[in-house]
Each structure stands twice: as structure tokens, then as C-alpha cells.
Amino acid sequence: MDFVTLGGNLLGTIPLGDIVLYVNPFNLFLFAVLLGFTALIAVSKPETQVEAAKFNTLDNAQVKVDEKEFRQRRFLSVICGIASAGAMITGDLFNFTLFMALVGILNIGIVSAVKQTSVLNSAFNYGLIAMMCSLPLFGGASIILASTGTLSLAVLSQMHASPMVVFGAILMLIGILGESGVAPFFASKAEMFRTPGSPFIVIIHLSSLFIIVRAVEILLLVLW
Amino acid sequence: MNSQKIISIIVLVLSTIAILACLVINLETWIVYTVSIFGIPAWVLSLGLLTMAKPKPEDAEERVKEPFTGY
Amino acid sequence: MNLMANILIQVIIAFLAGSLLLGLHRKIMARVQRRPGPPIIQHLLHSLKFFFKETGFPKTASKPFYIGITFILALIWIVGVIAGPVAHDSLLILFGVYAVYKIVEHNSGSSSGSPYGKLSCVRAVLSAATELPLFAAIIFVYLVTGTMNIGEIIAYQSVHGPLIFSIPLAALMFFMLIITKSPYSPFAITKDKVLISGFETEHYGLLRGFMHFSESIAWYVMLWVFLTIFFGPLTAVGYLVGMIVITFITGFINATTPIFSPNHSVMTQITIGAICFFGTILMIFTGVVA
Numbered sequence: 001m002d003f004v005t006l007g008g009n010l011l012g013t014i015p016l017g018d019i020v021l022y023v024n025p026f027n028l029f030l031f032a033v034l035l036g037f038t039a040l041i042a043v044s045k046p047e048t049q050v051e052a053a054k055f056n057t058l059d060n061a062q063v064k065v066d067e068k069e070f071r072q073r074r075f076l077s078v079i080c081g082i083a084s085a086g087a088m089i090t091g092d093l094f095n096f097t098l099f100m101a102l103v104g105i106l107n108i109g110i111v112s113a114v115k116q117t118s119v120l121n122s123a124f125n126y127g128l129i130a131m132m133c134s135l136p137l138f139g140g141a142s143i144i145l146a147s148t149g150t151l152s153l154a155v156l157s158q159m160h161a162s163p164m165v166v167f168g169a170i171l172m173l174i175g176i177l178g179e180s181g182v183a184p185f186f187a188s189k190a191e192m193f194r195t196p197g198s199p200f201i202v203i204i205h206l207s208s209l210f211i212i213v214r215a216v217e218i219l220l221l222v223l224w
Numbered sequence: 225m226n227s228q229k230i231i232s233i234i235v236l237v238l239s240t241i242a243i244l245a246c247l248v249i250n251l252e253t254w255i256v257y258t259v260s261i262f263g264i265p266a267w268v269l270s271l272g273l274l275t276m277a278k279p280k281p282e283d284a285e286e287r288v289k290e291p292f293t294g295y
Numbered sequence: 296m297n298l299m300a301n302i303l304i305q306v307i308i309a310f311l312a313g314s315l316l317l318g319l320h321r322k323i324m325a326r327v328q329r330r331p332g333p334p335i336i337q338h339l340l341h342s343l344k345f346f347f348k349e350t351g352f353p354k355t356a357s358k359p360f361y362i363g364i365t366f367i368l369a370l371i372w373i374v375g376v377i378a379g380p381v382a383h384d385s386l387l388i389l390f391g392v393y394a395v396y397k398i399v400e401h402n403s404g405s406s407s408g409s410p411y412g413k414l415s416c417v418r419a420v421l422s423a424a425t426e427l428p429l430f431a432a433i434i435f436v437y438l439v440t441g442t443m444n445i446g447e448i449i450a451y452q453s454v455h456g457p458l459i460f461s462i463p464l465a466a467l468m469f470f471m472l473i474i475t476k477s478p479y480s481p482f483a484i485t486k487d488k489v490l491i492s493g494f495e496t497e498h499y500g501l502l503r504g505f506m507h508f509s510e511s512i513a514w515y516v517m518l519w520v521f522l523t524i525f526f527g528p529l530t531a532v533g534y535l536v537g538m539i540v541i542t543f544i545t546g547f548i549n550a551t552t553p554i555f556s557p558n559h560s561v562m563t564q565i566t567i568g569a570i571c572f573f574g575t576i577l578m579i580f581t582g583v584v585a
Contacts, residue, residue, distance in 0.1 A: 047357035047408040198405035246299035265369035276501040
């Protein structure tokens with residue numbers, strides 16, 4: 001299968017040696033949305049989260065993000081946005097796995113500056129899963145490289161999928177699911193969102209969701 | 225006039241001009257798509273920011289004291 | 296016809312039809328529950344009315360995001376209208392649109408600083424599992440038709456007959472998504488009444504009206520996509536009848552079922568998704584599907 005049947009007409013390619021970045025309407029949409037969100041994150045102030053915590057009084061507990069924490073988290077969030085935007089238009093399998101791993105690390109980084117123990121616990125659990133899943137992620141990509149001799153999606157999409165490629169793709173899927181913390185693993189990740197700082201936690205959710213969407217496209221390209 | 229109102233008027237005028245330009249002239253497809261994707265929501269939002277009622281000055285402080293937590 | 300005029304007409308149709316269908320949905324729910332219910336036009340009037348209501352932005356809100364997220368909601372569904380009814384482009388774009396819709400639920404909840412919005416935001420992450428059946432449905436459509444292009448899927452169906460007859464379980468998965476997104480749905484854990492209005496709690500006045508505008512378009516686009524990819528080439532009357540019928544069915548389901556607790560909702564969706572997924576795989580490999 002080629003790019004055209006999957007994501008709409010090819011709008012253009014950016015040849016950088018072997019790594020060909022390509023853009024079709026589907027990739028462009030994901031890429032533009034991610035960059036738009038990243039721009040919004042860069043200019044946003046975090047909200048003050050109100051928690052009805054004090055049950056004996058009429059006051060609400062207000063949780064704020066302090067200045068130092070704010071700068072650090074904003075920096076990591078912007079990098080996370082750019083990394084996932086890169087993963088949307090890359091035409092190289094290994095680049096995609098690298099961006100994926102980077103997003104996984106940054107997701108932990110974004111919440112690691114907060115001081116709520118439950119959130120840190122959940123980030124730790126997620127971190128363990130992400131680390132374990134980096135093995136199948138890179139392993140899958142290297143198996144595909146070893147059995148086909150290429151990592152370029154343009155070439156891979158024209159090839160017939162051998163059993164070894166299917167095996168590599170399944171390993172990669174496991175890796176992606178774990179790294180982005182979806183379906184079977186989301187329970188560890190959901191708690192991470194209880195901290196204030198909505199501009200920063202949105203990129204955690206956004207990056208993993210979009211990488212899953214993109215991963216499906218890539219796996220379809222490789223397998224069919 | 226506060227800055228929000230000025231920005232809304234500018235966005236409203238710009239988006240109206242952009243949409244009308246695409247209606248009158250036959251531009252390239254991608255330009256029309258970009259204009260409609262950004263122009264239509266911008267038009268509706270800026271129009272809304274102009275038509276919405278403002279709280280009275282003495283109530284203004286009270287109105288932004290959300291969120292409401294049920295007490 | 297001029298492309299811009301086409302887009303504008305489609306957006307206005309989507310807004311009006313979506314509003315009226317959502318009004319009809321409310322009416323049906325009320326009648327099933329033996330209440331008179333508001334007039335069908337009420338949802339449309341509400342959306343317009345909110346534009347003239349007094350609006351303030353909470354002190355605690357994360358400002359650019361608080362307003363920006365409503366803009367993004369409108370933007371993605373305009374993309375939905377363009378990729379769907381206007382250009383008949385790739386189905387994957389609509390999937391991307393739906394993924395951003397989840398992000399909007401997530402962020403409009405958390406950006407206000409409201410505790411209810413925050414809970415809705417955490418639930419939006421949990422309910423991300425509802426994505427998976429949609430994926431599966433889209434992939435099955437691809438496997439059967441060999442294309443992701445909506446125009447080509449329509450062409451395929453005009454030759455081979457509607458896809459609902461060849462992959463009914465995939466259609467069921469897609470229909471689950473429509474139920475999930477309908478108002479007062481048993482799966483709408485992000486809009487549970489325990490959380491006031493969920494992620495929309497702090498978006499009042501103009502911003503609520505703007506969100507209603509986008510959600511009306513969203514309802515129209517989702518029904519349009521469902522009818523188009525599973526019921527083959529339809530005329531305008533066909534679409535109208537199909538949308539009213541689906542609104543009736545979802546209205547009946549939502550009127551008679553209570554809302555699930557978050558874990559039950561996610562488990563039910565995953566279970567139905569898994570059954571349909573393996574059922575369709577079985578049908579494809581045993582040769583029931585051509």
C-alpha cells in the first residue's frame with residue numbers, strides 16, 4: 001500500500017538524504033494541530049485549580065503552579081509538542097521510534113516537577129512501563145530493518161510483508177502501546193492528570209493519542 | 225474601548241474580508257481550505273465576543289469569582 | 296460551484312440540521328420518559344441565545360487555552376465538514392478530528408480550574424479506550440474496500456452494495472461511538488450530572504453557545520460519516536431519513552438507560568468492541584465477507 005490510498009493525495013516530500021519526510025492531508029492535519037497546541041502552550045499561563053478540599057469551612061483549597069515549576073514544565077511541554085509533531089510527518093521507521101521514546105521521557109518529565117505524591121507515584125509506574133516497552137519498540141524496528149534492509153516507509157510500503165516483518169510490527173505495536181500508555185496501560189497514566197497546569201498536561205494526552213493514530217497508519221503501511 | 229473589543233473587531237473584519245475574497249475570486253484549493261478552516265470559527269467567535277453582554281461594573285468582580293463549587 | 300460557497304453552505308446545513316436533530320433527540324427522550332419536553336427548535340434557539348448572554352472569564356482559568364479550546368473545537372469540526380461532505384477525503388482525517396475532540400474534552404475541563412471540569416478531564420483520559428473500536432471499524436472498512444478515500448468507498452458500495460450487509464459488526468462498533476457522543480448517553484461519563492456539566496461547566500455564555508455550534512456540526516458530521524461509509528450512496532432525502540432514524544434510536548437508548556459508572560462504561564465499550572472486532576475477523580477469514 002502507498003501513502004496515497006491511506007492519507008489522501010501526497011502534497012509533497014522533504015528529502016533529507018535517506019530520511020524522506022512526506023506530507024499528505026492526514027499527516028498535515030495532525031502536524032498542524034500539534035504545532036497549534038504547542039504555540040498555545042508557549043503563551044498560556046497555568047490555571048489555578050480549585051479543590052473543594054476543606055469540608056469544614058466554606059473555603060476552597062487553591063492549588064497553584066509556582067513560577068520555577070511553571071518555567072520547567074513549559075519548556076518540557078514545548079519540546080514534547082515539537083517531538084510529537086516530528087513523529088507525525090517523519091517517513092522513517094526508526095525516527096518514529098526515537099520520537100516515541102522522547103515523548104515517553106518528556107511525559108514523565110512534565111509531571112516530575114510537581115509535589116503531589118500520588119501524581120509522582122503514577123508517573124513512576126508509567127515510567128517503568130515506558131522503559132520496559134522501549135525494548136519491544138526498538139527491537140521491533142530493528143527486526144524490520146534486519147529482515148527488509150530498509151527503514152524508509154516509502155520503500156517498506158511497496159514491499160510484501162514477510163512473517164518476520166509481521167513479527168517486528170507486532171513488537172512495535174506493543175512498544176507503542178506501552179510507551180504512550182493507552183488501552184491496557186492507561187490506568188497508570190490517568191492519575192498523572194490530577195495535577196494543576198492544564199496547558200502542560202494536555203500535551204501528555206495529545207502526544208500519546210496522536211502517536212497512536214500515526215502508529216496505526218505506519219503499521220498499515222508496513223503490513224499491507 | 226478595551227483591547228479585547230479592538231482585537232475582536234480586527235479579527236471579524238479580517239475574517240469577513242478573507243471569506244468574501246474566496247467567494248468572489250477563484251483562488252487555489254488549499255488557500256480556500258485554510259481560509260475556511262480558520263476564518264469561519266474566527267468569524268463566529270469574534271462576532272460572539274462583540275455581541276455578548278458585559279457584566280455591570282459593580283458586578284464584574286463577582287462574576288469572575290468562579291468556579292462554583294457548590295457552597 | 297465556488298468552493299468557498301460550497302463549504303459555507305455545508306457548514307450552515309451542518310449547523311442547522313445538527314441543532315434540529317439534537318432538539319429532536321431531546322424531544323424523543325422526553326416523550327419516552329412521559330414528559331412534554333422542549334420544542335424541537337429549542338436547541339438551535341439556545342445556541343443563538345447564548346451569544347447575547349452575559350459572559351465573564353473565570354479568574355482561575357488558564358486564559359489563552361480557556362478561549363482557545365472552544366476555537367479549536369469549532370476548527371476541527373469545520374475540518375470534519377471539509378474532509379467529509381465537501382471533499383470526500385481520507386477517512387483517517389476524520390479519525391484525527393475525533394482524536395482532537397477527545398483532547399478538547401480533556402482540556403476544556405482542566406483549563407477552567409473547576410474541580411468538576413478537572414474530574415471530567417481525568418475521565419476523558421480513561422474513556423480514551425473508546426477510540427479503539429473506531430480504529431478497528433475504520434481498518435475493517437479499509438480491508439474490505441481497499442481504500443480510505445470516502446469517495447472511493449461510496450463508489451465501491453454502489454457496485455457491491457452497502458457495507459452494513461458485509462461488515463455489520465464494524466457498523467455496530469461505529470454506532471457505539473455515535474451513542475457515546477450523543478447527549479445523555481449511558482457512556483457519557485465526561486458529562487455525568489454528578490460533575491454538573493462536566494467539561495463544559497465553566498464555559499458559559501458566549502463560549503457555551505460557541506461550543507453548541509460546534510457540537511451541532513459534530514453530530515451532523517458523525518451521522519453523515521456513518522451513513523456514508525455503511526449505507527452506500529444516498530440521496531439528500533436518504534440522508535435526512537437516515538439521520539432522523541439514528542437520532543430516534545439513540546434517543547430511545549439514552550432515555551431508557553442510566554449512566555454507567557466510569558469503570559463499567561469503559562469495560563462495556565471495550566467488551567462490545569472486542570466482540571465485534573473478533574467477530575468481524577472471524578467473518579473475514581471464514582469467507583462470509585467477500
